[in-house]
Amino acid sequence: MNIFDCIVIGGGAAGLSTSLTLGRARRNIGLFDDGTNRNRVTQESHGFITRDGTKPHEFREIGLKELEKYPAISYFNTKITEITKGKDNERFTVSTEDDKEFIAEKIVLATGVQEVFPIPSVRDYYGKSIFSCPYCDGWEMREKPLVIIAEDEEYMLHMTKLVYNWSKDLVLITNGVEISEGGALELQKRHIPIKMEPVKKLIGADGHLHEIEFESGETIARSGGFVVPRFYRPITFVEQLGCEIDENGVVVTDGMGRTTQKNIYIAGETEKLVPSSLLISAAEGNKAAIAVNTDFTMERF
The missing domain is CATH 3.50.50.60 (FAD/NAD(P)-binding domain)
Known part of the structure; x- marks a missing residue:
């Protein structure tokens, strides 16, 4: 069974950024993505300095290639079907569609949103x-x-x-x-x-x-x-894990990605239930990673 410090669910800009920051912090990270990112139909992505006009699949490939430099990061191209909380949220069991299980102390949800037109x-x-x-x-x-x-x-x-x-x-x-x-x-x-x-x-x-x-x-x-579409979370881990959501559908956090559930963090569009630019999502992934690493540091020092 694979054991990680943190599992990041979602390989868009937020999830990639989270994984990069945590990998550089020498945390053992499992990044999971099933390739259903919302921007995959877009011809080009704009507004991200140094990456303006990059095709979404190229952006993703560049990000994954950069993660390969860090041996603490493992990437899995598969869908997570279930997350089971242990006692007091001290550890989580993550199950995938190919019947594999992984253990992590912390979870970052970066699964994004989808549109209804x-x-x-x-x-x-x-x-x-x-x-x-x-x-x-x-x-x-x-x-x-x-x-x-x-x-x-x-x-x-x-x-x-x-x-x-x-x-x-x-x-x-x-x-x-x-x-x-x-x-x-x-x-x-x-x-x-x-x-x-x-x-x-x-x-x-x-x-x-x-x-x-x-x-x-x-x-x-x-x-x-x-x-103007209507947006929804296609993966309901936010609700299943008991994270508090306000009347506008926004996940309640401390501003750094910590949800109201211990050891569960959130980044990118998943939090606000609205579309976000790659640049903003990447920045929010970085913030969530800093929160995760800070908590590990305080708990383990």
Whole structure:
């Protein structure tokens, strides 16, 4: 049976960063990842200094290659199916889908989040011509005729105002949801059309949007756009392990990744239930690693 100081679950930017920092601190680390990271459909990742424009799979490969320098880090490309807590959370048994078990004193959850789209066919274009983060992909979509797809008025207005910095040629689609008179007036002042009719289908090829057809049969030409998805944790370890979650779905921490459950830490998108940039996720992974190492130091000195 493999025994680790800490097991890190999730090999995105947060998990890779956590593992790197702990490996450099000479902690015995097991990093587990099943390759279901949210950004795997994205063509390029942006906003990470020295890595701007790197493809997600290349970013991951570079990260894993860097971890190979540290003999205390072991990487496992497999899915964790169960985490069992020992008495007083002093040790954890981790089971994988290939019927193996691992022991660790501490757990870092960096499993990320996944999206649910207001229009399911958005996924056919997601990562190529429709995106969720203007800071990540707004520059590439600048000055193009774009669509904003959202079903909550607060997010409709926020996303539209934000994307307006990159393109003035916008159409807001609410997919059948009414927008208030005040909200509509804000956008009309900028000559931004609002289409509240339900969408019938998106039309395009190879992930590149060309048109949007509404239930009435009307179509509008668009080259791409931004969508506001709903996010959820696809892996429910946060709930299963009893970590406290606030009314907004955010995991309660001390600001350094320590959850309300002893020896369980969290990093990246998993904590906040919202999307995050690679840069921010990596920084949060570093913070969680420092918390883990500090706790080991105090406990073992």
